[in-house]
Amino acid sequence: MSGFTFPTPDIPSLTDGPALRWGVIGTGQIAGDFVDALHAHTNQRVIAVTSRTAERGEAFATAHGVARAFTDAHAMASDPAVDVVYVATPHRQHHDGAIAAITAGTPVLIEKPIGLTPGEVRSIIDAARTHDVFAAEAMWTRYQPGFRVLAQLLTDSAFGDIVLAHADVGWQVPLDRPSRFLDPVEGGALFDMGIYSLWFTQFVIGPPVDVLATGCLRNVEGGNVDVASAALLTSANGAQATATSTILATMDGHASLVGTAGSARFVDHYVFPGRFSVTIDGQTTQWCDPAGLTGRDGLAHEAVGVATLITAGLKHSPVHSLDDSLALATTLAAVRSALTEQDTAR
Structure with a gap:
């Protein structure tokens, strides 16, 4: 991988751009x-x-x-x-x-x-x-510098044809006292955490044309909530991905992708600003976020990115479009439906 350099992330300045x-x-x-x-x-x-x-x-x-x-x-x-x-x-x-x-x-x-x-x-x-x-x-x-870099690498086919992607998200939530996570309408792991893993896999392989899922539901007053799930997703070109989520335990936030010419793996929890490594031709190079933000301070990138788009007169976000959102919602619904069908069949 001699001479490999990461593309410069196309991100607006946090402090010099349009202030809304x-x-x-x-x-x-x-x-x-x-x-x-x-x-x-x-x-x-x-x-x-x-x-x-x-x-x-x-x-x-x-x-x-x-x-x-x-x-x-x-x-x-x-x-x-x-x-x-x-x-x-x-x-x-x-x-x-x-x-x-x-x-x-x-x-x-x-x-x-x-x-x-x-x-x-x-x-x-x-x-x-x-x-x-x-x-x-x-x-x-999606607005963080690391994902802007990774998006450019995918656009440039740096990894060849994508074969497989994986992402997991989970934070342990107490199940012995009431919380929004146990609300049968809006609770569960998928809406809060699984959406990240399903989004990552969609980001890498595109919207799935086939969704298989299994998981665990917990009966609460008024219905069921998902406490854990694992989905196997297949794209139109045959690439596959796995996406997991849970509120039963705290997970490390692993995310990775593998292509015919190389791979990428997140070193830090991929939901937050952090590092990822790229391996091509057997050699690995690590990308580190130059902005230095950690945790939810990374929300600053999203706000500035959106402000820049609005000031430019756009009516949608090319970073994460409404079509992307609809595709993600469709996948979420498919996974939730599969869990319900599985539970009914038991």
Whole structure:
């Protein structure tokens, strides 16, 4: 692999690009992490937040340096001072938050999963196109420098024809007390964690044409939630991938791909900013993130990337498109359906 060099990641500057004024819908942990990452590492500014109660919104605003608190998402999105909205509510509220922003004519970034079903995703896509408004799923990992480099390597066929990909994600969640993970509508491992592993495999091999899955469901009041799953995915050209997720244990976040000319393997948890190695002709070279951000500070890359796209006048994200989101939602639905069928057959 003599002379091999990684491509330069095509990423906008965290501090020199267009600065937009953000409104955030939601006051949970991801909303707080998003605001803190933007204020610490970028020139983006969050100026408004929406919560269901004035008290919670004002407390969040005070804690995170946000000027205004709203109790109505459409009213916040309609405020001329707000350039873009970030939807950071619980999963079941993503669709309504997205529609509130879109119908106000304000660009919107929607936390993953963008919708709980392919139907919800299509509804958001249709609304965004009807109102000619930017909308995108917040697949923040895709905006990190490492994935921009890896995307270029895949485009350049650096690994030859892709044969196999794998990704796993899991964080242990207590099952002996109520939590959103045990909600039969929006809970389970797939919506929070499995979406990353299914996204990675789609990123590498493309949307699958065949999905096989197995896993474990836990019976909760009102239905079942998936606590672990493993999916085998096959693309149109025959490439295969495995994607696993669980809330029963904490996993290392392995991700890898293998092609006819080489391979790549993440050294660090692939969901977060980190290192990966590339092996070609028996020699291995490691890529390290020059930005130096760790953990959820990497949300800064997503925000700046989206701000750059919006300022350029785009109505979609070529980094992670709405078509990508719909394909991912379709795969998620297929895996969930397979788990339900398996459970019914037992």
